[in-house]
Amino acid sequence: MFLSLIVFLPDNHAHSTTIEKSNDTSLDYSGVSLLGVGLSIGYYSYGFFGTRSVSVPPLNVYYELGIHEYITAGPFGGYARWDYRYSNSDYAWTFYQIGARGSFHLTSILNEVFGNTIDEDKIDWYIAIMSGLEIRSFSSNAHPDLYSNRNRIFFGPTAGVRYYLGSNFALYLEGGRGSLGALTFGISTRF
Numbered sequence: 035m036f037l038s039l040i041v042f043l044p045d046n047h048a049h050s051t052t053i054e055k056s057n058d059t060s061l062d063y064s065g066v067s068l069l070g071v072g073l074s075i076g077y078y079s080y081g082f083f084g085t086r087s088v089s090v091p092p093l094n095v096y097y098e099l100g101i102h103e104y105i106t107a108g109p110f111g112g113y114a115r116w117d118y119r120y121s122n123s124d125y126a127w128t129f130y131q132i133g134a135r136g137s138f139h140l141t142s143i144l145n146e147v148f149g150n151t152i153d154e155d156k157i158d159w160y161i162a163i164m165s166g167l168e169i170r171s172f173s174s175n176a177h178p179d180l181y182s183n184r185n186r187i188f189f190g191p192t193a194g195v196r197y198y199l200g201s202n203f204a205l206y207l208e209g210g211r212g213s214l215g216a217l218t219f220g221i222s223t224r225f
Contacts, residue, residue, distance in 0.1 A: 060142030061154045063100035068137075070206060070222035071095050074112070074215020089126070090115040092214035096135055104143070107136035110164065112213035125174035131188070131213050133166015158196040158204070164212060165189045196222055 074092035096110035112131035118124065140159045145152050152159075168188050172181040190211030196204040202225060208218040 062103045063106050063139055064103055066100040066106065066224055068098040068106055068222060068224050070220055072218045072220025074212060074218040076216030089117040094213035094218065098135065098137060104139050105136060107134065110135050110213055114214045128171045129214055130169040131166055133164060135162050135164040137162040156198050160194055162192045162194060164192065
């Protein structure tokens with residue numbers, strides 16, 4: 035609900051940015067770079083809770099370059115590891131993801147369609163598509179062959195928002211089938 039209030043509240047304050055604005059005052063992402071680092075929760079419904087102990091929470095990083103007024107695209111990667119410790123055995127799952135993602139930036143379109151005045155220098159609503167390779171490996175001192183290692187191709191749609199604290203530094207939140215999680219939050223910069 036809080037996020038929907040941000041979308042529909044007008045903001046009449048002017049903010050400076052290094053991103054070029056076109057004549058209709060919407061941001062143009064052509065040539066803009068976005069770099070983000072985040073933490074994900076909710077992978078395979080395990081997250082941080084349950085019988086598993088978390089060794090390394092699901093971490094991810096992405097870089098996107100503007101290829102169109104509304105579109106950015108680039109590589110991403112993710113890493114996570116869960117360890118289990120029992121009285122007579124230890125075992126662990128390790129996950130790697132690598133692939134590409136593309137984002138469609140919606141703020142100026144939302145302004146146009148709904149007649150809003152969302153400040154695009156402060157709020158970036160977007161949808162993203164991610165696809166790549168996921169590598170899952172299993173190790174155990176007591177049962178090394180209990181599970182097989184697996185590689186698979188994955189596809190993940192997400193929706194997100196970036197809130198810029200300054201001209202180029204933002205906090206972001208994404209929901210959907212992202213890199214190693216269903217909910218991802220982190221920091222992002224544009225340059």
